[in-house]
Amino acid sequence: MIENIKEIKKDELLAEVKKFADAKARFVTAVCNDLGDKLEVTYFFNMSPGMEMHGLRMTVGKDEEVPSTTGIFLTTVLIENEMKEMFGLKVKDIAIDFGGHMLLAQDSPVTPMLKTGAAGGKGGE
């Protein structure tokens, strides 16, 4: 159980992230989870000064477009690219878009972090 996680809708994302920027919070990271037919994305922020952490969580369909938060926090550029290439999260208008090849090479498996991805299945299966 993680404390201080607020469930939001996709349309609320930018406004909610802006609130953290206005509060001078520091973006920590985002975590993407494959829920089967949907993707769950959680953004984590540190409330400066101090070490209190808060999060925003949204669930989106695998075909849904998600707005980029790089216009608010430039630092999300790496994680948004990573979620895009590892999970196929459709992030729109990332400040620097590596086109699905920030970490993966041209001949790498596509969206390998999905449960049905190239390396899917559990150990021994």
Place this chain on the structure above:
Amino acid sequence: MAPRTVAPFGPQHPVLPEPIQLKITYEDEKVVDVVPAIGYGHRGIEKACELNEYPKNIYLCERICGICSCIHGISYCEVVERLWPIDVPPRAKYLRTIWSEMSRTHSHLLWLGLLADAFGFESMFMQFWRIREKVLDLLEMTTGQRVTQSISVVGGVRRDIDDEQKKKCIEVLREVRKESEALINVLANDYTVKARTVGKGVLTKEQAIALGCAGPHLRASGVKEDCRMQGLQAYGDLGFEPIVEKDGDCYARTLVRCRELLQAIDLQLEAFSKMPEGEIAVRPKGNPPANEAVYRAEQPRGEVFYYAKGNGTRNLERLRVRTPTYANIPSLLVMLPGCELPDVPVIVLSIDPCISCTER
């Protein structure tokens, strides 16, 4: 307007121990734009952690990075322990703290050597690395390994430190402190070092927060944030206070690491004096439950973030690791434009980049 040239900095460069490429656009000798390119060392460790049974992931996580391997192993164990949750014995908490600070000591000595090497200050590079060997010897004596120690297990630690080893550690750490202090006095007051670092790669407090920086890089810009402030492991008993500088330049980052090096030794000595007797591990019962947890630790390069999601089986549903360099790379997009081309290596080095960590 002078013609613009695009030049690759890396992936192979003398100041880069690991591969990252910066596509630098410059005009005359001034940098006007930079785009980072990573992906040379991605190993799919997060995916591999879903495929392995949870106790085996300790060894995988330790291999995320060679320099911070000990803290990666400890952080993985800590996040998995939070899924039950498991209460680790107090002595194990102290031992984890001691080994974490020992890792910070050798990592900062490594970085200070690399910085000296980047200036061409070869004798200082060799002196810092000579001292570092003593710390690696202590790690070998107490854990059995110099680099990937595999000392942490879910529920505690694998080995104890006996009285004879403790006595030796205290003796060597005092020696390391004395020798480091002498070298730091030279480094911090040297004309050439100051000429290459003061006022270079400046990042203000506001920029450091907005860019999500971590670790000494963040604290050098005047932000008092350090995961050890959470009081986890034994830090709550050790009166820990983060080290902060205000100028936000390469010199301030160097000073933060110099002071943290000495502080890490002091923390180890204090932990040795306060370490309670008792068990060093408890055995976890059953599999990690269907739950999720987050753990944040302060690695030498800054905050590492571990997220784990259990599903009631021996395998984790998801493990996510965000390393400090991942948080610090975007700041290069702000620090490098406007700087002179010869300052690029020192500014890049000042974030203490660890690319194998970043790519996992």
